[in-house]
Amino acid sequence: MYPVPIYRELSGRGRKIQATMSHDKLPMKSLRLEALGDGIFAIAMTLMVLELKFPEVEMNTWQNLIHALDLVKYNFLCYFISFIVLGIMWFGHRVMFEYIGRSNRQFIYLGVLFYMVVCLVPFSTRLLAEHPLKWFSILIYGANLSMCNLTLYIQWNYGRRRKSLLEREITHEVNDIATFLFLISPVVYLIAIVFSFFVPLVSLFMFAVTPLIYILPNKIDKFLP
Amino acid sequence: MYPVPIYRELSGRGRKIQATMSHDKLPMKSLRLEALGDGIFAIAMTLMVLELKFPEVEMNTWQNLIHALDLVKYNFLCYFISFIVLGIMWFGHRVMFEYIGRSNRQFIYLGVLFYMVVCLVPFSTRLLAEHPLKWFSILIYGANLSMCNLTLYIQWNYGRRRKSLLEREITHEVNDIATFLFLISPVVYLIAIVFSFFVPLVSLFMFAVTPLIYILPNKIDKFLP
Amino acid sequence: MYPVPIYRELSGRGRKIQATMSHDKLPMKSLRLEALGDGIFAIAMTLMVLELKFPEVEMNTWQNLIHALDLVKYNFLCYFISFIVLGIMWFGHRVMFEYIGRSNRQFIYLGVLFYMVVCLVPFSTRLLAEHPLKWFSILIYGANLSMCNLTLYIQWNYGRRRKSLLEREITHEVNDIATFLFLISPVVYLIAIVFSFFVPLVSLFMFAVTPLIYILPNKIDKFLP
Amino acid sequence: MYPVPIYRELSGRGRKIQATMSHDKLPMKSLRLEALGDGIFAIAMTLMVLELKFPEVEMNTWQNLIHALDLVKYNFLCYFISFIVLGIMWFGHRVMFEYIGRSNRQFIYLGVLFYMVVCLVPFSTRLLAEHPLKWFSILIYGANLSMCNLTLYIQWNYGRRRKSLLEREITHEVNDIATFLFLISPVVYLIAIVFSFFVPLVSLFMFAVTPLIYILPNKIDKFLP
Numbered sequence: 001m002y003p004v005p006i007y008r009e010l011s012g013r014g015r016k017i018q019a020t021m022s023h024d025k026l027p028m029k030s031l032r033l034e035a036l037g038d039g040i041f042a043i044a045m046t047l048m049v050l051e052l053k054f055p056e057v058e059m060n061t062w063q064n065l066i067h068a069l070d071l072v073k074y075n076f077l078c079y080f081i082s083f084i085v086l087g088i089m090w091f092g093h094r095v096m097f098e099y100i101g102r103s104n105r106q107f108i109y110l111g112v113l114f115y116m117v118v119c120l121v122p123f124s125t126r127l128l129a130e131h132p133l134k135w136f137s138i139l140i141y142g143a144n145l146s147m148c149n150l151t152l153y154i155q156w157n158y159g160r161r162r163k164s165l166l167e168r169e170i171t172h173e174v175n176d177i178a179t180f181l182f183l184i185s186p187v188v189y190l191i192a193i194v195f196s197f198f199v200p201l202v203s204l205f206m207f208a209v210t211p212l213i214y215i216l217p218n219k220i221d222k223f224l225p
Numbered sequence: 226m227y228p229v230p231i232y233r234e235l236s237g238r239g240r241k242i243q244a245t246m247s248h249d250k251l252p253m254k255s256l257r258l259e260a261l262g263d264g265i266f267a268i269a270m271t272l273m274v275l276e277l278k279f280p281e282v283e284m285n286t287w288q289n290l291i292h293a294l295d296l297v298k299y300n301f302l303c304y305f306i307s308f309i310v311l312g313i314m315w316f317g318h319r320v321m322f323e324y325i326g327r328s329n330r331q332f333i334y335l336g337v338l339f340y341m342v343v344c345l346v347p348f349s350t351r352l353l354a355e356h357p358l359k360w361f362s363i364l365i366y367g368a369n370l371s372m373c374n375l376t377l378y379i380q381w382n383y384g385r386r387r388k389s390l391l392e393r394e395i396t397h398e399v400n401d402i403a404t405f406l407f408l409i410s411p412v413v414y415l416i417a418i419v420f421s422f423f424v425p426l427v428s429l430f431m432f433a434v435t436p437l438i439y440i441l442p443n444k445i446d447k448f449l450p
Numbered sequence: 451m452y453p454v455p456i457y458r459e460l461s462g463r464g465r466k467i468q469a470t471m472s473h474d475k476l477p478m479k480s481l482r483l484e485a486l487g488d489g490i491f492a493i494a495m496t497l498m499v500l501e502l503k504f505p506e507v508e509m510n511t512w513q514n515l516i517h518a519l520d521l522v523k524y525n526f527l528c529y530f531i532s533f534i535v536l537g538i539m540w541f542g543h544r545v546m547f548e549y550i551g552r553s554n555r556q557f558i559y560l561g562v563l564f565y566m567v568v569c570l571v572p573f574s575t576r577l578l579a580e581h582p583l584k585w586f587s588i589l590i591y592g593a594n595l596s597m598c599n600l601t602l603y604i605q606w607n608y609g610r611r612r613k614s615l616l617e618r619e620i621t622h623e624v625n626d627i628a629t630f631l632f633l634i635s636p637v638v639y640l641i642a643i644v645f646s647f648f649v650p651l652v653s654l655f656m657f658a659v660t661p662l663i664y665i666l667p668n669k670i671d672k673f674l675p
Numbered sequence: 676m677y678p679v680p681i682y683r684e685l686s687g688r689g690r691k692i693q694a695t696m697s698h699d700k701l702p703m704k705s706l707r708l709e710a711l712g713d714g715i716f717a718i719a720m721t722l723m724v725l726e727l728k729f730p731e732v733e734m735n736t737w738q739n740l741i742h743a744l745d746l747v748k749y750n751f752l753c754y755f756i757s758f759i760v761l762g763i764m765w766f767g768h769r770v771m772f773e774y775i776g777r778s779n780r781q782f783i784y785l786g787v788l789f790y791m792v793v794c795l796v797p798f799s800t801r802l803l804a805e806h807p808l809k810w811f812s813i814l815i816y817g818a819n820l821s822m823c824n825l826t827l828y829i830q831w832n833y834g835r836r837r838k839s840l841l842e843r844e845i846t847h848e849v850n851d852i853a854t855f856l857f858l859i860s861p862v863v864y865l866i867a868i869v870f871s872f873f874v875p876l877v878s879l880f881m882f883a884v885t886p887l888i889y890i891l892p893n894k895i896d897k898f899l900p
Contacts, residue, residue, distance in 0.1 A: 024447075025448060026449060026450070027323065032259060032319050032322075033319075034482060034485075035260060035485060036266060036315060038267075038489055040270060041486060041489075043267055043271040043493055044274075045566075046490055046494055048569075049494075049497070049573050050572075054577060059584070083562070083566045084562065084566075091555065091559070091562075094558070097482070098476045102450045104450050105316065105449055109313075109316070109440055112309065112312030112316075115270065116270075116305070116309075116312075119270060120277075122274055122275075134284070136284045136285070137284075162450075215559055218555075221554070221555055223475060223476050224475065224478055224554035225552045225553070225612075250899065251770070251843075251898050252900075253770075257709060257769050260713045261716060261717055264713055265720060267489075269721055272725065328899075329896070329900050330899055333762075333766050334766070337759065337766075340762075341720075341755070341758045341759075344720060344721050344724045345724060345727075352729060361735070387900075390900055484707060489714050491711060491714075492711055492715045492717075496715055496722065497718075499719075499722070499794045499795060499798050500722065500725075509806075510809070515811045537784065537790075540787075541780065541783050547707075548702065671779070674700065674703055674778075675701070675837075
């Protein structure tokens, strides 16, 4: 009878939540936290390049060049994997803020925790690049990436339950997809770590293919433009 | 009787201040200064990771790995403390800009001063990581962190008194909480510096637990979503 | 008869596209991706400076200073070329987002691919600066810059065809100009690589003058303020 | 007679310019260029800290600590000067964008030129810190800082004359103040360079006090909140 805008819940994306803040709360938009995160991701991604160095060998002939490239192949492989993994995490982090539009102290500190383990990725990537087929570097690298996923998952879970932070409703469907995508990698990395004691090449292969879970079409696509 | 929007001061958050700028003033929104700050924090946080290096020891057995981790434990501890401290300062800096929405020359230069001492944190963290139990590194580290708090406090105090910069009113309650949170750390750090001459391990312990003052629930939470 | 705003297509810029999103899609504004990209460009540009070092020679007399400058002239030349090339790529990337205002998973991952090769530019610049007249460094540098253009072109092509990402219509004229500007450099760089086996100085000269294609007035100017 | 909003030119700030863009132009807001610049400034400022290192001397006694601080005093002095100078340039750059709200190809490339010389500041600061009292380092440092001012001045002059980029009118008064502030430093630095051949300490002193021109109250304040 009257023009109330009814947002029917057509799908799992969830309704936009009306901003009904009481006057005694600060807005605390999450934009600044996102900016800090974007900066940290940009730097972590770029810093890894500082580690890349050609060996001090002659490269004057094709054979020498190929030899030099062969010497740095693990370095570049690790760089590519880490860069793509960070890109995927950035994507997850970015989608999270489509749902969570405000921040509070706890949410920000959980974000700082996430950024802290993200900042360690160039460090563990360097270790893996130096010792690509050793169990201890695979252990540390896998643990580092898993920690990234788990801390982001904790932040997501906190934000999801704190209604005053939400920008739009998080349906069960969205939460199920998110939970799967947050937790599948740590499981794969755990298996990779186990393999590292027997066939470390398999672990490296697993690190290289795990990103495909996120790069191939998945269920999250239906909420995206 | 008439529909004047009356924002009763329900709590310490303060009323939103009407934008009543005269035509001869530039808007000078503080967004750009915040962006500069976010960049500086992101870089300072990430740069510390560049300092982290595993010692050149064998790590092929668990004993060796644990030995290697033991060798870098202070490095990592200092990294974690500094990262969290910078996260806390970023949070304070971020909340400040909920109240202060414009900038002028003085406010920006006070911000540059704050960022200058923030940029020194990776430097003093490196010194502390190399000499975790020496009085001079504890002195420099504690002085650096205190300077961060004090310069931010000076910036806050300038902004708070310059009405034309305010986005929303700062009540006495908010200012009292802010003053306490700005000034408690330098006091603790001063005590830590005194202890460094006798039991430096206590100083390190104090650096590690001071963040709890800001991480545990505190009075500022009631203004946050 | 009625005040429908008719945006006649006056030129190749294209009409603004109405935001007609269905309720089951997230907005996914591209702003965050742009912020990540701005950060990565800023860091890649600045990191190259870290490579710049004066040789450890005496510079107390004018002859010595000129000698020192002579020793680093290729370093500085490569730095200037790379900086300007990155500036040009940033410009292309920036204009792209005038047309593409939303993002999805594929578009973001194509962006990550682009940023990955951009991050390698300081690395290949360093190699070229060390071996300015060697075929292998010219090969790697030329390949790196070409990859930047090609990955950005792929991202542009994906975005251009995905109507739900568009902020404004991309006319044939705009696409033709963009395609030319994306693909002309890789062609020039390919020729430079061929020359590197015979007269490497010509290759270096080609790297130095290619930016002029983008710096001199070109057809894109008519769409810009 | 009719309600035309008349913005009387009360002062030098200038009227807000109506957005009367023709439909065949892209908006090209300058926000992205500002973001790139903020990132570059943030990194250049923070990178200088990487250069700061304590000498490998004993610091166990107060005498030793003071000796160590004495050894690095020029390092820190140069760091402080450069940081503040970059802060001042950032401020000028920031105020410029209050007047110029759009960008085009030429304006962006002039911006890239400015950022290029800004990125060299950590490099020339390092040189000065290593040779604080030598004419060649003073020459290069002074030339670098002057180039920053001059390139920003060129960018300002281009933007100021291109009406389609303006966000608000630039009055003669504003332009005169800006011109003075852009050009006074290069003059002072030129004198410092001349002094460097006779009394280099005077040059260093001039570098240290030049920022005061911008830090002390000046005519630009009357346009700021």
